[in-house]
Amino acid sequence: MAKSYNYQLTHFVTSAPDIRHLPVDSGIEIAFAGRSNAGKSSALNTLTNKKSLARTSKTPGRTQLINLFEVEPGIRLVDLPGYGYAQVPEELKLKWQRALGEYLQMRDSLKCLVVLMDIRHPMKDLDQQMVQWAVDVNIPVLVLLTKADKLASGARKAQLNQVREAALAFMGDVQVEIFSSLKKQGVDTLRHKLDDWFAAIPPALAPQASPEAE
Template sequence: MTHFVTSAPDIRHLPGDEGIEVAFAGRSNAGKSSALNTLTNQKSLARTSKTPGRTQLINLFEVEEGHRLVDLPGYGYAEVPEEMKRKWQRALGEYLQMRNCLKGLVVLMDIRHPLKDLDQQMIQWAVDVGTPVLVLLTKADKLASGARKAQLNMVREAVLPFMGDIQVEAFSATKKIGVDKLSQKLNIWFNEIPPEVLPKEEDTNSEYLKSGN
């Protein structure tokens, strides 16, 4: 069962740089904690809060030995002091650019307000070091299906200039939209399966994360 391991203010306080980590990043109100809880079928693995900006540390959760999920500090919350914002941003940049066991980055953004400056900076950092990215457009249940599809297509086109390995999907923790896509992507990253040898989507049921995690 996925469980909490440790919290750290920066990469110097993290466990050894080995195994496989998949990191989750997003603005403070993007629904990051809800996504982690939904993914792992646990109600309070990652603490959700009515007050954005509470995730101020790098939080590690172990899926199984050597395989970890990483909850990165939320960014972009206006009421946090500027000095603290800079500190968080430095920790984020160092983690993304220097953590060798990082195999994939999930960037979460509200489907109604995607690709803010810091979202784009996170994607750029990942692309610069060759880390694949899954963009989740959260709170997708807040839009009607037509508007949701239009936003999804707009963001897919908007990330093309980054020239990176970037997949964009709609997501809703409440309605379980896109949870299968997230699980499938994590299966690939944790097992380092080349995409060309994967079964078609209807043939996979994401056994890796569903088996007791």
């Protein structure tokens, strides 16, 4: 039976402007990515049952740094800078996107990706690019359709089926589920998926490397 992780023990490790400021590249990281208003921070707070583990803001686009959280030694969750909508200067937006791109392409610890999309506006161009990138490099993806409480059950099911249908076109390991931080909907599904992912990585990759090597 797969190990169950206690996500309530998750704690903040560090925030970094780019991968050069992250801890040593070892262990297993599962990253949360999404548009600036997709509800990434709320999902992490709901998953861990902590109201302010990840900072939420009324203003989309406030996750400007790569934020690392540790579930247990060598097992981490990562809150990536939001992409897309953000009312900030173009130069700053480009800086965030560069940090995001570097992390996705160069961080060996990254093993799986959770892509969050507002259920009312899923599969925008940048969302599709994110999923396609992950499929191209054989990283499994869980698409969470957030803010599911904003739709009536019939519309919610229709959106879920539509996005699942669209996900088939990626020809990769892409699972689509609904999620609501407000109603705690889909939280158990997310926990079980993370458990499965962490358990599937060979143990040799999981231990933390010794800090003396810089």
